[in-house]
Amino acid sequence: MSRLVVGDLAFEVRESARRKTLEITVDRDGELIIATPKGTDAQLLHDFVAEKRYWIYQKLAQKAESQRRLPRKEFVNGEGFLYLGRSYRLKRIASDDQEAPLKLVAGRFQLREDALTDARAHFIRWYSDRASAWLTAWVKEHAQRMGVEPTGVKVQDLGYRWGSCGKGNRVYFHWKTILLPRHIAEYVVVHELVHLMEPHHTPAFWRLMERAMSDYEQRKAWLARHGIEVEGV
Numbered sequence: 367m368s369r370l371v372v373g374d375l376a377f378e379v380r381e382s383a384r385r386k387t388l389e390i391t392v393d394r395d396g397e398l399i400i401a402t403p404k405g406t407d408a409q410l411l412h413d414f415v416a417e418k419r420y421w422i423y424q425k426l427a428q429k430a431e432s433q434r435r436l437p438r439k440e441f442v443n444g445e446g447f448l449y450l451g452r453s454y455r456l457k458r459i460a461s462d463d464q465e466a467p468l469k470l471v472a473g474r475f476q477l478r479e480d481a482l483t484d485a486r487a488h489f490i491r492w493y494s495d496r497a498s499a500w501l502t503a504w505v506k507e508h509a510q511r512m513g514v515e516p517t518g519v520k521v522q523d524l525g526y527r528w529g530s531c532g533k534g535n536r537v538y539f540h541w542k543t544i545l546l547p548r549h550i551a552e553y554v555v556v557h558e559l560v561h562l563m564e565p566h567h568t569p570a571f572w573r574l575m576e577r578a579m580s581d582y583e584q585r586k587a588w589l590a591r592h593g594i595e596v597e598g599v
């Protein structure tokens with residue numbers, strides 16, 4: 367393991383005798399890694415970085431944006447909470463006015479006063495339940511159209527990822543996916559279903575994406591730019 371510096375970019379170099387190609391990744395903390403076949407010429411590494419420089423800067427900018435701290439919700443009257451791309455205002459109500467701790471009624475989230483101390487947990491549970499039903503329906507529809515067979519859908523906290531494809535062809539989605547506009551959440555669904563055919567983001571993967579969703583590039587760009595603005599709770 368060694369270091370490579372090209373201009374203002376510093377990389378951790380990871381050599382492998384089994385690797386045949388060069389690959390650059392930006393890890394969770396924004397560190398740059400270049401994976402390379404063992405014994406690769408230093409000039410070739412420099413040239414590869416130079417060729418990918420614009421892409422690297424884009425990824426670093428996206429990573430910095432994704433780690434920007436968003437304000438925590440305060441659960442006060444009139445505060446906005448997203449659901450499928452639309453903001454709904456919060457109304458706190460008396461504890462005996464509704465059976466459920468949290469409901470969406472007539473365009474407002476209604477939160478019981480006695481549920482305030484656990485408001486975040488109630489919102490995450492509400493979002494997760496809706497996400498499970500909504501995403502399962504869209505997975506079923508697109509899977510039939512695309513000719514793939516996911517074994518199940520699971521909604522949970524995936525950290526910085528919107529979705530993932532796990533062992534046994536099960537697809538996973540972040541509960542925050544239900545906060546996205548409908549057409550963007552649908553992009554996340556199709557993206558994970560394409561992974562059932564191609565596990566990596568190869569050129570073949572993006573060709574399959576285009577076949578499954580002709581305007582995927584616009585949806586992908588929106589998610590990359592605005593995904594961080596989708597506040598959770």
